[in-house]
Amino acid sequence: MSKPLIVYLITIAVCILSCRSGSSGGGSTGTSTGVTVSGVVKSSSGSQSEMVSWVIVFVERDSGLSQFGVLGSLGNYEIENVRLSQPQTIVLLDPQYRLSAVLTSPGTTTGTIFQYFTSNLVTIPSLVHQGPVIKFSDTSSIAWTANTAGDSDSDLIPDGLDAISLGLADTDADGIDNSTDFDLDGDGIINWYDDDDDGDETIDVYDTDANGDDIADLSQSIGELYFSQDLEFVAVQVIQEVQSDSSLASSLILSAKASSTGSIDTIAIAGPDILLEDATANVTTDDQTSTTAWDRTLLDDGLSEDGNSDDLLYARSVNLGSGKSPKANQLIFFTVTDTSAVAWSYPYSFPSLTSGVVSGSFDSTTSTVTKSGSPFSVAENYSWSVHVFDAQGVKIYGSESVAGTVDTFSIPSGILDNTQTYTAQVVASTIDRINSYPTWTVKSLNFSLN
Structure with a gap:
């Protein structure tokens, strides 16, 4: 075979592979569409119906991508675009979208538990909710990754904060540097859902070095507010104004910076109606601000606390309904829909702080x-x-x-x-x-x- 022919065949093969695999750059998760998964969640009593309106979330270990679904009347769920080839964990939220339980399974070494897995099956084994943890009823189709959390008393509940964590660049001593560790304090709660990432007993909202890598957070783009795909970062500002009766009226400024190489069509907020229902959005035109019913979308129009129009910063200034304010560890999701109508969700967890007058x-x-x-x-x-x-x-x-x-x-x-x-x-x-x-x-x- 001649050398020119060999080069030609190699070129054709590369082109074919490229077309099949799609672009690996561009920062959009839409280049790797997931599958639709389904299953059920049971309570510790064995009842499925008791779990109605709870929220199950499949969380990618390395990206924070969080595909979620609300459990039906029989504890059933169906969730689109879950990439089961990527290591996942599962968290359970109560009907108010507050973090309630994390996935656990016995590790191969005494005193450890597994939490991250891959699977080739789209029908997920049933899960059982037991207090702070959820467990698979059958793990024969589950491939656990090597990552483990500590469980010194073998009760299948993560130990939580590690007493040796303070001041270490690798807080949980797992060999993964804090700047890239998905659970840097080893407490069994993935960073995107943990309001004290480094386990130093100072919650992130008061911590200038929340990931414990001895570098000020403001000087780097690392942490649970940053993402590697679709969005560069998300930010939620809670603003409370003292009223004449000493109550607090709450509003939110919700912001998301889109990746410059993505293909975003819309960004919307998903979350608990108990928090978001009756919210109104502020709109500023000609130096005048008015309010309108909020459709839960973020805008990049230059009129919505989003900087200039078309600058890839999507935002909305939102007034919460009377008497409503975020609860500790309550979740909302920034749901990104790309131009091919594929939706991906990214989490934000409100901090467990107590505000006052x-x-x-x-x-x-x-x-x-x-x-x-x-x-x-x-x-x-x-x-x-x-x-x-x-x-x-x-x-x-x-x-x-x-x-x-x-x-x-x-x-x-x-x-x-x-x-x-x-x-x-x-x-x-x-x-x-x-x-x-x-x-x-x-x-x-x-x-x-x-």
Whole structure:
């Protein structure tokens, strides 16, 4: 066979393989469509019907991709686009979408459990819910990966926080560096669903190095808010404003940065009706803000807290219904539908913090604002600032950040005019997990500066 012919045949073979496999780049999960899986979940009593309205989630170990379904009247589910060739685990959420249980199975070594698997079958063995864990009734069709979590008392419940975890670059001592470890504290909860990733007893929302790799989170794009496919990152900002009766009115700013090489058609939010029902969306046009019923989509139109139009940042400013606010460890999903109508979901877990009332007062003699109250219960790792408004409600000044442990701030000279009327607001915020996206903010009632 001649050399030119060999080269030609090789070229043709490469082309055929490329066409079959699709593009491996581009950052879109749509290049590898999954399968539709089905199964049932039983309660510990053996009842399937008791599990109605619970939520089952198949979570990819390495990407965080989370395909989910709500259990039917007989504890049954059917979920599309699950890539069973990729290592998966399963988590169970209660009907309010709060994390309830993680997958477990006895490891081959005493004191360990398996949690990640692959499978060639689309009919998944039935699962049994037992408190903080769920178990397969039959594992003969399940291929467990080598990854394990600790279970020192052999009760098939992950040990949780490891006492030796503090200050280690490989917190759970599994040989995987924290920057790439899918369960870096080894507590049996995959990072995307764990609100204390490194197990240092400081929840991520207050932790400047949440993955425990000794590098400040804001200087790197690593963590449970970042994804390698479809989306670069997601961010959820909870904003609570103190009302005259000391209650808190809650709103959300939901943001998702799309990959520049993806093929996204829409991004929508899926989650519990108990949180999202009756929510309204803010729309700003010609410097005027109005509200409309929220269809649970995010927009890239330059009018929705999304920066400029068509800049791949999708967002929405949303007012939650009266009396509604996120609960600890409650999940929502950013569901991305690509141009071929394939949908993929990425999780966000609300932190387990307790918010409260903050207030401010003003001493005109010293031009000093005093902060009062506990906006984040006993936590002090937050900052606050002072915002000043003129008689028309236009903000004319915003202060630098003040540590939560400090209670006073002096407004600089030259800001206030003794002939004018002003009000101010104290704004307390947790740290940014992503630059300019504080996770939780509490705003005081406006108070007089005259």
